[in-house]
Amino acid sequence: MTAFEKKAAYSRRSFLRTGALAGGAAAGSVLAAPAVLAQAPLVMKMQTSWPASDIWMDFAREYVTRVEEMSGGRIKVDLLPAGAVVGAFQVMDAVHDGVIDASHSVSAYWYGKSKAASFFGTGPVFGGSATTMLGWFYQGGGQDLYRELTQDILGMNIVGFYGFPMPAQPFGWFKTEVNGVADIQGFKYRTVGLAADLLQAMGMSVAQLPGGEIVPAMERGVIDAFEFNNPSSDMRFGAQDVAKNYYLSSYHQASESFEYTFNRDFYEDLDPDLQAILKYAVEAASTSNTALALRQYSADLATLAAENGVAVHRTPKDILSGQLEAWDKLIVDLEADEFFKKVLDSQRAWVEQVSYYELMNAADLGLAYEHHFPGKLKL
Secondary structure, eight states, X not given: OOHHHHHHHHHXXXXXXXXXXXXXXXXXXXXXXXXXXXXXOEEEEEEESSOTTSHXXXXXXXXXXXXXXXXXXXXXXXXXXXXXXSOGGGHHHHHHHXXXXXXEEOGGGGTTTOGGGGGGTSOOOSSOXXXXXXXXXXXXXXXXXXXXXXXXXXXXXXXXXXXEEOOOOOOEEESSOOOSGGGGTTOEEEOOTHHHHHHHHTTOEEEOOOGGGHHHHHHHXXXXXXXXXXXXXXXXXXXXXXXXXXXXXXXXXXXXXXXXXXXXXXXXXXXXXXXXXHHHHHHHHHHHHHHHHHHHHHHHHHHHHHHSOOEEEEOOHHHHHHHHHHHHHHHHHHTTSHHHHHHHHHXXXXXXXXXXHHHHHOOOHXXXXXXXXXXXXXX
16 A cells, blocks of 8 residues: 555544544534534444354454444444455455454464464464463463564554454364374365464465355365364355364364454544443453354254264364374474564463463363263263
8 A cells, every 4th residue: 555545544534533523513513503413423444354144244243233332323333244345364454554444353364474473363272272362362461462563573553452262163174084193194274374384284285265265165176174163154154065074172273362453543543432442342242252152153063963964073182182293393493483482482371370270170061061961972
């Protein structure tokens, strides 16, 4: 984007915030129009990285509802699906340039700018869950490291927040059963972020594709196995039509959350209370997203098995062990970069402290589930 285009984009935002209000006030002084006319809402253009039909658009809509209601109508969010303005993987650049005001995405989608992007969602698994790592972002120094990466190192004109600690992502969809590392050698597989490096090291041939391109790629033979994220998204884009073996549980992407980014000029130009609404609505939506995910992911997993002939498996321990060993080797390479090492050291220290408490304190929920619903888990 040229300097002129950036100025035009910023001018659009400034007009939306101040011009409409000033114009309304001026008109009121001449025409004695009702004061309510001076309260034209600020329109925030927000694009996601998801197809319009994906459940993650429903999650984004929950954020929109909270922003609009908490702002008393002072902010109106123009929520757009992937491709409406830019491609799914281009939203970070579009926010930086001011082409859009905000995005709803995941950090692995801008992994091409820096592999450190993946640390904020799909990095090495030291033993912490997505909830653990979201805690690291807000209470363990992660937010400062994110600002350092995006603003200081990459020079991105953005402000970002994280919400909705996702359930661990399934290893994914396969046409045949896989029982160990030997069975996945040479598979053409879709994933994103550092998971691509991880599974490439395990013998797979990896393609990084947006969610909307996965099933067509599977049908054309570009890939022959894949993961996206969850039973609901997978079912909505037709995963069950191109593969029947679904493997839950994996270390390749076990700690991801949604990334909400805002153009820094746009965000800092807002009144403080509106900045707070955009920020804390992420936390509010995180809670509502979690509740919706628990209900819908579980219901859709049952539908996939009962109505679509999908065989639901736990990922074999041989593959899980292979993932941890591959992470060990990948971490050594990553730590050659001073900033990468700083982030990984911070995460390790957080997980060592926090997950010790979490794991020691956690009730054996599997034992209780087996007690009340014997034979279902098939562990």
